[in-house]
Structure formats: C-alpha cells, structure tokens
Amino acid sequence: MDKQNPILILGAGTFGLSTAYHLAKAGYTNITILEKSVTFPPELSAGNDLNKIIRAEYEDPFYAELALEAIAAWKSPLFAPYYNETGYLLCNSAAAPEKSKKSLQKALSSISQRPVFRNKIIPISSRNDIRKVAPAFTGPMQWKGYFNSFAGYAAAADSLMAVYSACIALGVTIHLNSAVEALTYSGDICTGAITTAGKHYSAPITVLALGASLGSVLPQIKSQVVAKASPLAHIQLTPEEAIQLRGIPVTYARDLGFFFEPDRRTNLLKICPAMAGYTNYNTPFGLSLPPDDNAFIPAVDEAMIRRLLRETLPELADRPLVGRRVCWCADTADSEYVIDLVPGKKGLVVVTGDSAHAFKMLPIIGKWVKEVVEKGRQDNARWQWKEGSDAAAADISWRIGQTTDFKEVKDIRRDPEIAQARL
Ligand SMILES: Cc1cc2nc3c(=O)[nH]c(=O)nc-3n(C[C@H](O)[C@H](O)[C@H](O)COP(=O)(O)OP(=O)(O)OC[C@H]3O[C@@H](n4cnc5c(N)ncnc54)[C@H](O)[C@@H]3O)c2cc1C
Numbered sequence: 001m002d003k004q005n006p007i008l009i010l011g012a013g014t015f016g017l018s019t020a021y022h023l024a025k026a027g028y029t030n031i032t033i034l035e036k037s038v039t040f041p042p043e044l045s046a047g048n049d050l051n052k053i054i055r056a057e058y059e060d061p062f063y064a065e066l067a068l069e070a071i072a073a074w075k076s077p078l079f080a081p082y083y084n085e086t087g088y089l090l091c092n093s094a095a096a097p098e099k100s101k102k103s104l105q106k107a108l109s110s111i112s113q114r115p116v117f118r119n120k121i122i123p124i125s126s127r128n129d130i131r132k133v134a135p136a137f138t139g140p141m142q143w144k145g146y147f148n149s150f151a152g153y154a155a156a157a158d159s160l161m162a163v164y165s166a167c168i169a170l171g172v173t174i175h176l177n178s179a180v181e182a183l184t185y186s187g188d189i190c191t192g193a194i195t196t197a198g199k200h201y202s203a204p205i206t207v208l209a210l211g212a213s214l215g216s217v218l219p220q221i222k223s224q225v226v227a228k229a230s231p232l233a234h235i236q237l238t239p240e241e242a243i244q245l246r247g248i249p250v251t252y253a254r255d256l257g258f259f260f261e262p263d264r265r266t267n268l269l270k271i272c273p274a275m276a277g278y279t280n281y282n283t284p285f286g287l288s289l290p291p292d293d294n295a296f297i298p299a300v301d302e303a304m305i306r307r308l309l310r311e312t313l314p315e316l317a318d319r320p321l322v323g324r325r326v327c328w329c330a331d332t333a334d335s336e337y338v339i340d341l342v343p344g345k346k347g348l349v350v351v352t353g354d355s356a357h358a359f360k361m362l363p364i365i366g367k368w369v370k371e372v373v374e375k376g377r378q379d380n381a382r383w384q385w386k387e388g389s390d391a392a393a394a395d396i397s398w399r400i401g402q403t404t405d406f407k408e409v410k411d412i413r414r415d416p417e418i419a420q421a422r423l
Pocket residue numbers: 010011012013014015016034035036037042043044045046047048051052053054178179180181209210211212213214217229230231232272327328329351352353354355356357358359360361
C-alpha cells in the first residue's frame with residue numbers, strides 16, 4: 001500500500017486515535033481524522049474520563065494476553081506518565097449473585113498461573129485482609145476476592161491528549177467539530193465521507209471508529225453491536241481528604257461498583273455503580289444510539305454508589321455527587337472487538353465492539369487496525385464481521401443485572417451544576 005495515499009479516520013476516540021498513531025508511526029503521511037466533538041478530548045468519547053482500569057484479568061485468556069501486552073506498552077515513554085500501578089482489589093460483597101462470583105473466578109484463573117503474577121496476588125476473605133491493602137477504608141466490607149498488585153489505572157483524558165499531541169507531531173490532521181453525516185460510495189467502493197456541514201473528504205481507505213454512534217453512519221451493523229450506557233459520578237474531595245486516599249487500589253466490588261484513587265489534579269473521586277447497561281432505542285434508526293444529553297444518572301445508580309461508599313468509605317456516603325453522566329460503549333454478543341472490512345464495500349474498515357473494555361488497549365489497539373488496513377482482510381476469526389449476531393439478545397457473562405432501556409427509567413437525576421447552567 002502506498003504510504004502517501006489518503007487515509008480517513010472517522011472518530012477521534014480511543015480506537016480512532018490509536019489507529020492514527022500507529023499508522024503515522026509506520027510512515028503513513030496523509031491521515032485525516034474527522035471528529036464530531038468541538039473540543040479535545042472529545043466530550044462524546046467513552047475514553048474521555050478521569051481514569052480507567054488497567055488490568056490483565058479477563059474471563060477469556062486471549063484478552064488477558066493482549067492486556068499484558070498493553071500494560072507493557074503503558075510503561076513506555078509516551079504512556080508511562082499516565083499509568084499508575086496502584087493495584088486492583090476485585091471482590092464480591094456477601095450479597096453478590098452467583099453470576100458475579102463465577103465471573104470473578106474466571107478472571108482470577110486467567111492470570112493466576114502466569115509467571116508475571118507470581119507473588120502479585122493476595123486472596124481476600126475478610127475486612128482485615130482488605131485493610132492490609134487499603135488501610136484508608138473504614139467500612140464493614142464483608143467481601144471475598146483478591147488483590148492484584150500488577151494492575152492499576154490510567155489518567156484517561158490525559159493519555160488521550162498525549163496521543164493526540166503525538167499524532168499532530170507525526171503530521172496527522174485532526175478536524176474537530178466535523179460530524180460525519182454519511183459515507184460516500186462509487187458503486188461498491190467507499191470514497192470517503194461527508195460532514196453535516198456538507199464538506200466532502202475523499203480517501204481510498206476510510207476507517208470507521210465511531211464508538212457507540214456507529215449505527216447512525218453504518219446502519220448495516222444492525223444488532224451486531226448495541227450502544228450501551230454506563231453511569232458514573234464523582235465526589236469533590238478536599239486536598240486533605242484526597243491525601244488520605246492517595247495510593248488506594250482500584251476497588252471493584254463486582255456486584256456494587258468501582259472507584260479509583262482521587263484524581264491527583266482535581267481531587268475528584270470517580271465512582272461507577274455496577275449495572276448491566278442502559279440502551280436508548282428512541283432513535284430514528286431503530287438501533288440503540290447515544291442521545292444528545294448524557295449529563296444524568298438514574299436514581300437507582302445513585303443509590304448503588306452510596307451503598308458502595310457505605311461499605312468502603314462511609315464518611316463519604318452522603319456527599320453530593322458531581323459530574324454525573326452516562327458514558328456510551330458498543331457491546332457485541334460475545335464482548336469481542338470487530339476490526340474488519342465491511343462486507344461488500346471496498347476500502348471501508350470498521351473498528352467497533354469495544355464492549356466497555358478497550359481503553360486499556362489504547363497504546364496497542366491501532367496496531368491491529370493497521371494490519372487490517374494493510375492486508376485488506378481480518379485473519380483473526382474473533383474480530384471478523386459477524387453478520388446476524390445479536391448483541392441485544394446476549395446474556396453477557398460479566399455484566400451483572402438486567403439491561404434497561406431509558407424509556408423505562410423514570411427517576412433520572414441530572415447533574416445539578418449542568419442543569420443550572422442550562423437554565
Ligand atoms: C463508564 C465507563 C467506564 C469504562 N471503564 C473502562 C475501564 O476501566 N477500562 C477499560 O479498558 N475500558 C473502560 N471503558 C471502555 C472504554 O472507554 C471504551 O472501550 C473505549 O473508549 C471505546 O473506544 P471507541 O474509540 O470505540 O469509542 P469512543 O472513544 O467513544 O470514540 C468514538 C468517537 O467517535 C466520535 N463520533 C461519534 N459520532 C461521530 C460522527 N457522526 N462524526 C464524527 N465523529 C463522531 C465521538 O465523538 C468519539 O470521539 C469504560 C467505558 C465506560 C462507558
């Protein structure tokens with residue numbers, strides 16, 4: 001493939017940015033990204049967040065292997081400033097359902113026999129065990145699970161910013177405020193894309209990296225991926241409170257939710273409640289897609305956050321929640337990514353199906369997209385286009401609870417600050 005030929009990437013989120021970075025590093029000189037968001041990191045990107053878990057345990061050993069490769073890359077010069085190896089406390093509360101316990105056991109067995117985890121895993125069966133790895137936690141925590149010291153979190157928005165700067169330095173052109181309206185074709189050849197402002201960008205290769213919004217531009221993806229939202233919120237800590245929690249492990253009670261060390265710049269404590277994800281089928285495409293307004297979480301999730309805090313940090317359990325929002329991913333039926341050519345369309349590559357576990361792959365994921373662009377096919381059956389698969393019907397083994405559509409959610413609690421700003 002001629003490295004001077006234009007390559008168009010749609011979406012500057014986790015997948016799109018990593019793709020541009022790997023292509024540019026390999027010598028491709030004519031890469032353009034179109035991104036709908038007005039600012040960077042993109043407000044619509046699932047990766048634009050304070051922090052994300054970086055861990056190698058997976059129910060599926062294939063992804064455990066890839067995550068180990070990613071962790072090594074998180075320690076390379078570009079990414080190391082954003083990776084914090086605080087460890088990972090993965091447990092179930094006493095009330096956890098069987099599904100949650102099974103998921104934890106599978107995750108543990110994907111790493112426990114690997115030499116790199118020797119002396120890194122400590123079983124947890126009591127509050128005392130938890131206090132040994134997280135002395136700042138004062139709650140009752142009758143949890144069981146383990147602590148893995150070879151894991152941690154990434155400062156997510158900051159690391160996206162670093163890749164963005166690296167892409168610019170390598171000559172990638174990134175157009176913000178450039179929402180793609182449609183793809184353009186000549187017969188069965190994709191010739192590029194047209195934005196909602198009517199500007200046409202032409203390229204012999206177009207890579208679709210639109211995250212949860214993919215279906216609005218590529219409706220033929222149909223039920224192969226389903227856009228699913230997860231809620232999150234934060235507590236604003238004082239500098240003194242944040243220091244008390246400095247160095248705590250990423251803490252995940254599979255059936256309650258997870259939280260991180262407070263952000264070192266803002267002192268915000270980010271918390272995600274456990275739940276199976278929300279859909280939004282109230283769209284013109286008949287597909288679940290993200291709505292425009294995402295600055296809210298349902299009351300049931302707020303209650304779950306407070307329950308998690310009562311178990312761990314009860315002194316924070318009644319504090320106001322700020323920065324409430326729902327964050328959108330693209331689930332597949334088997335939680336496998338899809339990195340392939342779109343069947344019947346020449347020059348059109350799709351990278352999707354992040355299934356809420358792709359941020360950790362930011363340093364390496366673009367390498368796999370580059371291979372597909374260069375070979376013109378996907379050899380790994382796991383990541384091929386799977387016509388007819390139905391992500392909405394699947395019972396995802398690691399998602400605990402029932403997926404709910406937003407039209408069934410009555411008590412939506414909006415972020416008071418954002419609601420005020422809108423008045
Ligand atoms: C609450 C939450 C917690 C998570 N925690 C973790 C974690 O701890 N660890 C982990 O590994 N992963 C985590 N993830 C998953 C991770 O964030 C995603 O897997 C990853 O960010 C998906 O990348 P993407 O490129 O597919 O989508 P995105 O990053 O969402 O990128 C899609 C981009 O396309 C743009 N776009 C959309 N429509 C258009 C259009 N029409 N024209 C142009 N641009 C458009 C969007 O603005 C966006 O920038 C989490 C996700 C959520 C929601």
